[in-house]
Amino acid sequence: xxxxxxxxxxxxxQEGENATMNCSxxxxxxxxxxxxxxxxxxxxHLILIRSNEREKHSGRLRVTxxxxxxxxxxxxxxxxxxxxASYFCATDGGEYNFNKFYFGSGTxxxxxx
Amino acid sequence: xxxxxxxxxxxxxxxxxxxxxxxVPISNHLYFYWYRQILGQKVEFLVSFYNNEISEKSExxxxxxSVERPDGSNFTLKIRSTKLEDSAMxxxxxxxxxxxxxxQYFGPGTRLxxx
Numbered sequence: 001x002x003x004x005x006x007x008x009x010x011x012x013x014q015e016g017e018n019a020t021m022n023c024s025x026x027x028x029x030x031x032x033x034x035x036x037x038x039x040x041x042x043x044x045h046l047i048l049i050r051s052n053e054r055e056k057h058s059g060r061l062r063v064t065x066x067x068x069x070x071x072x073x074x075x076x077x078x079x080x081x082x083x084x085a086s087y088f089c090a091t092d093g094g095e096y097n098f099n100k101f102y103f104g105s106g107t108x109x110x111x112x113x
Numbered sequence: 114x115x116x117x118x119x120x121x122x123x124x125x126x127x128x129x130x131x132x133x134x135x136x137v138p139i140s141n142h143l144y145f146y147w148y149r150q151i152l153g154q155k156v157e158f159l160v161s162f163y164n165n166e167i168s169e170k171s172e173x174x175x176x177x178x179s180v181e182r183p184d185g186s187n188f189t190l191k192i193r194s195t196k197l198e199d200s201a202m203x204x205x206x207x208x209x210x211x212x213x214x215x216x217q218y219f220g221p222g223t224r225l226x227x228x
Contacts, residue, residue: 033217042221043156043204088156090217098144098208099169101217103156 006089006104014112019076021107023089024069030098032065033090034074037106043088046074081113115139117220119205125226129194134223136188136205144208145188146217147180149173149201156204162188195227 006023013019023032031050035043049056049065049072056063062075076083086106093100118137126132138145147159161168162180170178179191188207192199205220 035219040202040224043206043219045216045218048216090156098215099161099163100158100171101146101148102158103148105155 006087006107008107009105010108010110012110012112013079015079015081017079017111019079019083019109019111021074021087021109023072023074023104025072025089025091025102026070028094029067029091030094031092032063032072033101034061034063034072035088035090035103036085037088038085046087076109079109079111081111084109084111117205117207117218119203119220119223121223122221123224123226125228126195128197128227132192132195132225134190134192134203134205134225136190136220137186138188138205138207139209139218140186142207142209142218144168144210144215145180145182146206146208147190148204148206148219150204150222151201159190159203192225195225197227200225200227 029051031048033048034046036046037043047058047061047063049063051067060077065072086108088103088106090101090103092098120135145162148156150156158171160170160174160180177193181189202222202224204222206217208215208217
């Protein structure tokens, strides 16, 4: 199975600190996407990184991808209480297969004010 | 900003009843998906749809499930005879293209409760 797995499962930090979440997957990918989900709500797309990219930035978000290790990390800098949510990575089927996406179990981030 | 919408936000139904969950994907998107998330669990792929046919489906998507794009805008998921274990959040998603950089956008979800 391709399913990605995030770690840690839960992360609790103080406002202003950085939060790093990791994602590992098993087979080749075309791209990897990170999503945020507030409790009981929908999935908000954060960032997509292609398999030929190593790092990508969007505001306070920094994503890295290491295809040799089949892993990605999401860094949120200067965290805010509003960043409290679950964060998921999603990978595709690789080899230009975009018919199916796999989600990990997520990292539950708690940012304390 | 364009977004995927879903109705209803919450559906309560009795076991054995049929339900139809509705989605309006982003208008210029070509690839459509349904996922579900049982409470406290990971998001699971159900089915993908492109060019008016199913591209791929998971083992969850058995004969009780069907999808349809009845007109140019709606994308529906039908569960013929609901079971208690069908209780979950159901998410619709759409994607503009098959390109590597095509992002997948999700709707807010429909919470299905089967009693």
